[in-house]
Amino acid sequence: MAVAEQVSSKKNYLTALKEAVFEEMQRNPDMVCIGEDIGFLGGAFGVTEGLKAMYGPERVIDAPISEAAIVGVACGMCLNGKTTLVEMQFIDFISCGFDQIVNMTATYHYRTAGEVNMPMVIRGPAGGYGGGALYHSQMNEAWFANSPGLKIVCPSTPRDAKGLLKSALRDPNPVMVYEMKELYRQNKIAEEVPEGDAALVPIGQASIRREGDDVTLVTYGNNVYHCLAAADNLAEEGFSAEVLDIRTLVPLDEATIIESLKKTNRLVVVNEAPRTCGFAGEVLARMSEEAFEYLDAPPARVTRLDTPVPWVKPLELYVLPSVEKITDAALRVCKF
Amino acid sequence: MATTEADQRKKKSDAFQYGTYSAKLTADDHKEMLLQLYLARYFDVRLIKEKKRGRLTGTLYSSHNQEAVLVGSLYGLKPKDWISPIHRDMPAFFMKDIKAGWRNLDRMGMSVQQVCAQVWGRVDSPGRARDNWSHIGSRSKHIIHSTSMLAGTIPAAAGVAYADRLSGGDAVVLTYNGEGSTAQGVFHEAINFAAVHSLPVVTVIENNQWAYGTPTYLEYSQEDFARRADGYGIPGLVADGQNVLDVYDKVLEAVDYARSGKGPSIVECKTFRAYGHGDHDDDRAARYRPKEEVEAGRARDPIAVMKRIMVERGLMTQKEAATYAAEGKSASEVSNEDFPPDVVAYLSEGIEFAINSPLPPAEEGGMWVFREEN
Ligand SMILES: Cc1ncc(C[n+]2csc(CCOP(=O)(O)OP(=O)(O)O)c2C)c(N)n1
Ligand SMILES: [Mg+2]
Numbered sequence: 040m041a042v043a044e045q046v047s048s049k050k051n052y053l054t055a056l057k058e059a060v061f062e063e064m065q066r067n068p069d070m071v072c073i074g075e076d077i078g079f080l081g082g083a084f085g086v087t088e089g090l091k092a093m094y095g096p097e098r099v100i101d102a103p104i105s106e107a108a109i110v111g112v113a114c115g116m117c118l119n120g121k122t123t124l125v126e127m128q129f130i131d132f133i134s135c136g137f138d139q140i141v142n143m144t145a146t147y148h149y150r151t152a153g154e155v156n157m158p159m160v161i162r163g164p165a166g167g168y169g170g171g172a173l174y175h176s177q178m179n180e181a182w183f184a185n186s187p188g189l190k191i192v193c194p195s196t197p198r199d200a201k202g203l204l205k206s207a208l209r210d211p212n213p214v215m216v217y218e219m220k221e222l223y224r225q226n227k228i229a230e231e232v233p234e235g236d237a238a239l240v241p242i243g244q245a246s247i248r249r250e251g252d253d254v255t256l257v258t259y260g261n262n263v264y265h266c267l268a269a270a271d272n273l274a275e276e277g278f279s280a281e282v283l284d285i286r287t288l289v290p291l292d293e294a295t296i297i298e299s300l301k302k303t304n305r306l307v308v309v310n311e312a313p314r315t316c317g318f319a320g321e322v323l324a325r326m327s328e329e330a331f332e333y334l335d336a337p338p339a340r341v342t343r344l345d346t347p348v349p350w351v352k353p354l355e356l357y358v359l360p361s362v363e364k365i366t367d368a369a370l371r372v373c374k375f
Numbered sequence: 376m377a378t379t380e381a382d383q384r385k386k387k388s389d390a391f392q393y394g395t396y397s398a399k400l401t402a403d404d405h406k407e408m409l410l411q412l413y414l415a416r417y418f419d420v421r422l423i424k425e426k427k428r429g430r431l432t433g434t435l436y437s438s439h440n441q442e443a444v445l446v447g448s449l450y451g452l453k454p455k456d457w458i459s460p461i462h463r464d465m466p467a468f469f470m471k472d473i474k475a476g477w478r479n480l481d482r483m484g485m486s487v488q489q490v491c492a493q494v495w496g497r498v499d500s501p502g503r504a505r506d507n508w509s510h511i512g513s514r515s516k517h518i519i520h521s522t523s524m525l526a527g528t529i530p531a532a533a534g535v536a537y538a539d540r541l542s543g544g545d546a547v548v549l550t551y552n553g554e555g556s557t558a559q560g561v562f563h564e565a566i567n568f569a570a571v572h573s574l575p576v577v578t579v580i581e582n583n584q585w586a587y588g589t590p591t592y593l594e595y596s597q598e599d600f601a602r603r604a605d606g607y608g609i610p611g612l613v614a615d616g617q618n619v620l621d622v623y624d625k626v627l628e629a630v631d632y633a634r635s636g637k638g639p640s641i642v643e644c645k646t647f648r649a650y651g652h653g654d655h656d657d658d659r660a661a662r663y664r665p666k667e668e669v670e671a672g673r674a675r676d677p678i679a680v681m682k683r684i685m686v687e688r689g690l691m692t693q694k695e696a697a698t699y700a701a702e703g704k705s706a707s708e709v710s711n712e713d714f715p716p717d718v719v720a721y722l723s724e725g726i727e728f729a730i731n732s733p734l735p736p737a738e739e740g741g742m743w744v745f746r747e748e749n
Pocket of ligand 2: 553583584585586587
């Protein structure tokens with residue numbers, strides 16, 4: 040199979056995604072893929088390389104550059120019994136298909152009193168730290184978290200990438216998959232990835248990446264690794280940090296966060312998106328409602344500044360969360 | 376089969392007839408246009424070399440083989456006219472109004488120094504390197520700032536045109552778009568708006584046969600993208616995008632039409648993308664595009680086409696035409712000797728400036744979200 044390109048049994052994030060797509064296309068003859076340059080080219084990053092040759096142009100559609108039509112056509116296919124996988128070449132361009140997502144697709148089940156399911160997955164490369172500038176660096180998940188009817192996942196490891204994408208493709212609801220393009224080819228995080236049903240990772244379950252007793256760092260995506268590095272720094276200062284990767288934003292696994300807070304009593308939430316109305320704010324709000332009694336210090340958030348993501352490195356790092364910013368915030372919370 | 380196609384195209388160029396506008400061009404105009412073709416080509420090949428040498432990061436979107444579209448469309452514009460270039464039009468930023476003097480800093484185009492500073496990501500870029508590649512512009516130079524969102528600036532072009540008319544002006548706004556980008560909803564909305572209000576907006580479609588890895592037949596169901604105009608009841612012209620004089624004729628016809636208050640038009644320029652979508656795509660493009668197609672598409676180098684016309688009309692000798700032989704050569708085959716010294720010097724000044732320009736200070740990342748003072 041075209042996906043078996045790595046010599047070692049360890050797979051990177053990109054290969055894991057590819058495997059999910061190929062396995063689900065094989066398993067589900069009603070699944071259709073649609074997006075820009077996904078066929079002949081195999082996708083800008085190669086997630087669908089070889090897919091058109093294997094499943095043909097009917098099930099692997101090279102669409103014109105029309106994000107609204109791409110989402111809307113996928114919506115119509117879902118209405119008529121298909122499962123659709125939509126690729127956004129970069130998640131930033133999703134703004135061009137916004138209405139078809141939030142008004143057409145997300146609300147379908149609701150406004151038909153459950154008559155219609157929307158088994159659609161919208162996946163795309165997201166996130167900063169790569170010098171992609173304003174329109175190739177975004178984390179715009181909050182737009183969609185604020186649009187009821189959409190599930191949102193953001194995997195940080197190859198296993199989660201494959202497992203969450205596969206689960207998304209079996210979910211009767213529209214699911215958005217925010218893929219971390221800076222992690223696509225990182226060999227450091229390559230790992231063994233199961234095949235078939237064994238690979239499934241349930242939507243709506245957080246994962247503890249590192250156990251600790253003094254403070255809980257809640258995050259997802261690229262910042263999982265920044266939080267792990269910050270936890271090392273904190274250990275040097277004598278604080279033991281728990282790193283919790285929520286993996287799914289909607290629906291949020293509140294129980295796992297609360298369990299962690301019962302132990303650590305301190306909370307720092309990190310997201311890559313801007314501060315105002317970013318998802319970190321949502322986590323803080325819920326924990327102040329649900330877990331206030333367990334908190335021994337005011338919680339903190341580390342987010343992007345309320346700015347776009349600028350291009351050149353010093354500017355980009357100035358606005359995005361970093362290991363240092365997370366360490367500092369956690370120390371303040373620990374020393375409160 | 377590929378060669379016959381190329382031969383046919385060659386014949387077409389040899390049979391070139393001057394149009395209303397090109398017929399009035401002087402010998403000096405011809406020479407200047409040829410020089411500008413060299414300039415646009417040199418920008419491209421030099422950046423590829425700079426990147427190979429490790430002096431440059433960031434993606435390059437080559438306009439190699441498409442230079443006649445830029446030179447021909449810009450040549451007939453007035454200084455006050457606006458342009459809206461996108462990723463494949465990088466030379467347009469310094470070639471707008473370049474007739475007013477390549478090194479004239481007061482002209483209505485950017486300096487080559489500014490454009491190079493942008494490519495290098497330095498503080499002297501017009502956008503202080505906040506965004507990459509072609510995402511610059513200048514209100515004072517009448518260049519609309521692009522974003523990544525394809526076709527995203529056509530509505531703004533219509534707005535600029537509307538405002539100009541409201542203020543009693545008669546400027547024309549010229550927008551550039553790849554043929555693939557014409558599938559964007561906003562392309563339709565904007566041109567429809569411009570048509571309803573008879574706005575002076577000319578949309579140049581650079582039909583280079585490919586949109587990243589997607590061929591034209593999967594982008595549009597007709598051969599000529601100019602036919603998109605029919606639905607709006609506006610003129611849709613087709614130009615030979617390899618022939619700078621034909622582009623000049625068709626664009627100026629549309630520009631005059633717009634300036635006289637008759638409204639927008641579309642000018643499709645047929646050309647061919649020489650390399651990958653960006654330099655990151657060169658290797659893959661070699662796989663998804665048939666070799667014969669690429670050879671046929673590059674058979675009519677715009678520099679060669681212009682030289683042939685000039686020799687035929689007695690504006691240049693065979694010997695002169697052979698002096699700077701950049702045509703038909705890829706970036707790795709071509710050297711500085713293949714370009715007029717002026718062209719090499721001009722760009723080198725820009726690159727020197729860029730290399731010596733500092734990075735912007737980190738804190739600028741947090742600035743200019745809002746205007747603070749009133
Ligand atoms: C709204 C939007 N969708 C997708 C992209 C990604 N993208 C950038 S360039 C490109 C192809 C453009 O093709 P075309 O318009 O023909 O211009 P060309 O690159 O051939 O000059 C694509 C798909 C984008 N920048 N914006
Ligand atoms: Mg194109």
